[in-house]
Amino acid sequence: MDKYIRQKLVLGNLDEEIHKVSVAVVGLGGIGSWLSQMLVRIGVKKIIIIDNSTVDLPDLHRQFYDEEDIGKYKVDVSFDKLKRANSEVEIIKYYEFNEKNALDILANVDILFDATDNLKARYVINEASIITGKPWIFGSVARFMGYAALIHPRLFCFYDVFGKKEEGIISEKHGVFSGSVLLVVSLQLRLFLNFLEGKIDPFLYYFNLETFKLERIKIKRRENCPICMGKKFEYIKWRSRK
Template identity: 30%
Template sequence: PGGGTGREHFLFNVAFFFLCSRLMALKRMGIVKDYEKIRTFTVAVVGVGGVGSVTAEMLTRCGIGKLLLFDYDKVELANMNRLFFQPHQAGLSKVQAAEHTLRDINPDVQFEVHNYNITTLDNFEHFMDRISNGGLEEGKPVDLVLSCVDNFEARMAINTACNELGQIWMESGVSENAVSGHIQLIIPGESACFACAPPLVVAANIDEKTLKREGVCAASLPTTMGVVVPILIQYLLNFGTVSYYLGYNAMQDFFPTMSMKPNPQCSDHNCRKQQENYKKKEAERPKEEVIEKEEEIVHEDNDWGIELVSEISEEELKAASGPVPELPEGISVAYTIPDKEENLITGETVTESEESLEELMAKMRNM
């Protein structure tokens, strides 16, 4: 599969064997319970640029079951700062070039590519259909949508589609100066969607095309992509806890994290609808009664006769304290020495003995 000579197939099989053995080690170490399950997952990657190309490559190397790729740009020589695209692919659509590269990496993965703009009306309807029916088994929805686009219009389109379908998705991005980025997990109804707290350019209905500076191209660093993308796909691999929002700032070595609740007045009516559905599910979920058990106090052998008693009252404390000397203003004593004569217990007397110290020590040893 994927073309090539017999020698190339042999080299691929050897490389893929070592790849699988490395990944299966995660299961043997107890980090992932069922790594093979990744073969049943379908992921839609929207945008095959700086973040999207690295995302698609990592998922392919991890052995994902099926990948759906959406983009309408073409490969340019400026994209050669990544190992993913190659000079001879210049002029091809990014999704077409990506499919060629990814099939050579792992031909066992199923690929479905779409070279169109998802924000147009006709393409948006088809985009929603593929999210709903483009799973590994045709007719079933994808497991996750990953937004790797570089404009707010496309992000809002993905947000609208996922809110209507109730589809879990993750938004990601890298700053224009390429030294910071972020990921955001969005569960419709449970967490804030992209329209719940939109950026100013969206909230103010500003045409983002007017923000483009002539002759200025956004920077792109493979190192930043290599930091943001692995965090993005950890959700699918189910490693530990996934943050609802995680940022990355390379200049300050800073990883801010937070979570946002959905906005009840969100401008997207499907988001508000998903919020109501989530509230109903939470109300119907049986609540587990937590019965607190009093722990039995178990004492070990008390050879020394040590006992815990209640706190000493103020009266007892005063009785056990000695007289307070007169001190200048602003000075106080930490404690006082009790009067020995006052604290002698009535009825007990101390008799003098003419026995020597050695005789008394001998008696104590025989006790």
């Protein structure tokens, strides 16, 4: 029996492409705990998972962990769960993601998924993406709302989407609706198909499940973008070897 038969029925030849791709998921909270499961189940070749935190009781309403996992490192619990989900996928775990290892991680995958909960990590990913030329899929959730975008440094970067802004709504303070988490994961998986097809769709996808609004906002590169155009990196120490 072919494990992926029902995936092939809907995705056709794209199914083969999935099995050739290596990915990284940064953050294993609401978005990352489910997203990493789906990426392993659809059969990516290799996945690098990264998280530095432990499972806490208020995580359980929206994260793929059990009561018995409380106090354990999310990356350890996820590693075991992912192994059980699909033994054919190579899984590598890291306990830290920062400006020192970001380039190495991105160099070892084809695409990175952002499932972090803070802007600094996203700007580190952004810089690493520009330096390595590798794309990433941004994802963010707050209350009933969510955002996702496929960011390819050839076309635009994270700064072109949001600019440098203050940390927005955070889950500890404002809460998160579990359904919003899963919709962000769905959007990221859908954008992953675009990546596999080589289609860079210059849109930021936004939804609000409270009002049933789903919309896309066109992304344009800022001509004077200090990061992708000016190569002024704030976090990663890097110099062009030209």
